[in-house]
Amino acid sequence: MKQNVSTANRTLFMDHTVLELDHIPETIRFRETQINTMYQNIRPAIRGACPTNMILQGLPGTGKTTIVKHIFKEIKETNIHILPVLVNCQIMQTEFRVFHKIYSTLFHQEPPLHGVSIMQLIDAVATKFSRTGDVILICLDDVNFLLHENTMEKVLCTLLRLHEEYPGIKIGVIITVNTIDAPITNHLSKSVNSIFRPNLILFPPYEEEEVRAIMQDRVRVGLCPGIISPDIQDTIVEKTMKECDLRLGICLLKSSADLAESDNRTSITQTDVGASLQTVREIHLQTADKVLKEEEQQMLDMTIKLIRQNGNRMNSGELYQEMEKLVPMCYSSFRRRINKYSYLGLIKINRPNIWGNTREILLRYDTHTIKK
Ligand SMILES: Nc1ncnc2c1ncn2[C@@H]1O[C@H](COP(=O)(O)OP(=O)(O)OP(=O)(O)O)[C@@H](O)[C@H]1O
Ligand SMILES: [Mg+2]
Structure with a gap:
């Protein structure tokens, strides 16, 4: 049912289901x-x-x-x-x-x-x-x-x-x-x-113009007209491109509109987007956290701490040496866990373009957004 922003019981959503992550769009673009x-x-x-x-x-x-x-x-x-x-x-x-x-x-x-x-x-x-x-x-x-x-x-x-x-x-x-x-x-x-x-x-990552087009579809069908300015849409596209994840962009759109609505406003502001970004990233991290066993979670916490202390990146050999001082373990267990964190998208493993087993390990999120 179409709603108008100016009605007494205000909602900024025309159809909030299209901003849910399990929504299957009528048209799947660029695929x-x-x-x-x-x-x-x-x-x-x-x-x-x-x-x-x-x-x-x-x-x-x-x-x-x-x-x-x-x-x-x-x-x-x-x-x-x-x-x-x-x-x-x-x-x-x-x-x-x-x-x-x-x-x-x-x-x-x-x-x-x-x-x-x-x-x-x-x-x-x-x-x-x-x-x-x-x-x-x-x-x-x-x-x-x-x-x-x-x-x-x-x-x-x-x-x-x-x-x-x-x-x-x-x-x-x-x-x-x-x-x-x-x-x-x-x-x-x-x-x-x-x-x-x-x-x-x-499935290659979407280009900026593709993200913009997909987001525009969602805005058109999901939100009431005029509640999001082109500037703010650009900000959301920019954040989406930076994190390389369309899902983050869709969540950001929904969460920003939720914030504006709960504040009884009729448009989304840059502050809504900034505040939502934090929440959306934390939700992603919490989801990944749930699939880690206790000892894996503990090692993840230590990994994050060590990488932060070393300017947000470390090579795998150095990280192993430091980690082993805290929790004795063989290299293959260490590597298995590091790979799991990477599969879950919690850290990033770069392979320098040289022969050998050295890998560079980086945090995928700004340090301040990773809790614990
Ligand atoms: N081409 C597209 N057109 C419209 N919406 C899209 C398109 N591709 C992805 N989406 C939307 O982006 C979100 C994430 O897509 P999806 O869940 O299919 O990603 P995925 O590749 O399965 O990611 P993951 O590997 O994390 O499971 C969904 O809400 C989906 O509707
Ligand atoms: Mg999937």
Whole structure:
């Protein structure tokens, strides 16, 4: 329902849902190539064959999940023999949770969370769907969260080899990865890679003009006319470009409008944007914090402290030496954890353009915005 800013019960939002992060826009801009390639890879499923597996790779906020959801929605509406399953690996971080999600999506009912084994879940799914001729299309979204304890390898190995035990089952796998460091397939064994054979689809960061256009769409549909000036939109675009994350820009827009509205004003100010930036960054950090175990969190705190003391950047060898004085650990555990922080977007690892293992480690956020 359209609202006017000047009504007694003022709201600055015309439709606040379009500023939510799970909103799937009617038009997904600047991603035609990626969408077309994905449709081509899925096409064999229309005639009951296995689709081409895919890796969607790009930094956070480059549209990977949005496009998967968009395509899955269309498949659900148009083809009853292709069964899409979206697994959010940030939430489903264990092998059991992944197969639990696959089971509950395909059977439209929850198996018990306890007292049932992974094997029983797999067997129920595979027995049924090896007979129906349907094609299961599974997206492991944010698969980086399955890198611990070799979970990604185990899950992919089971899914891709299921046809050996259950002839007739047809499965396609899409994984999304939000880092652009080493190829994710480096974490897979040769035997899994040899069946996986994914088509890599890259999601480059949006250019400034693309961010501006996407934000303008949201402003036009989400906010009442005239509440945000072109200058302030420019500021939001500038901050978005600086953090390299469209999601931050959308959150910033919503949070700034919320602030202005709660203050009973009819327009967003630069102060609203400044105050929101702090909140939006902290929310991102808190989300990442939740997926760290206690000892990982403690090491992250020490890492941040050490890097800050060293002018916000350190090379990995120096950091290890200092860290080891505080918490004795072998180099490979240290490196595993540092990689995890990087996968979560909490730190940045630069690889200087020289041979050798030296990596430069930087904080991804201004020092004052990282708490603790
Ligand atoms: N091309 C686009 N057009 C319109 N909105 C977009 C586009 N790309 C991304 N968005 C919006 O940006 C936000 C982030 O997109 P999305 O969640 O798809 O990113 P992602 O690549 O999956 O990020 P992550 O790797 O962190 O999961 C969403 O709110 C989405 O609606
Ligand atoms: Mg995503």
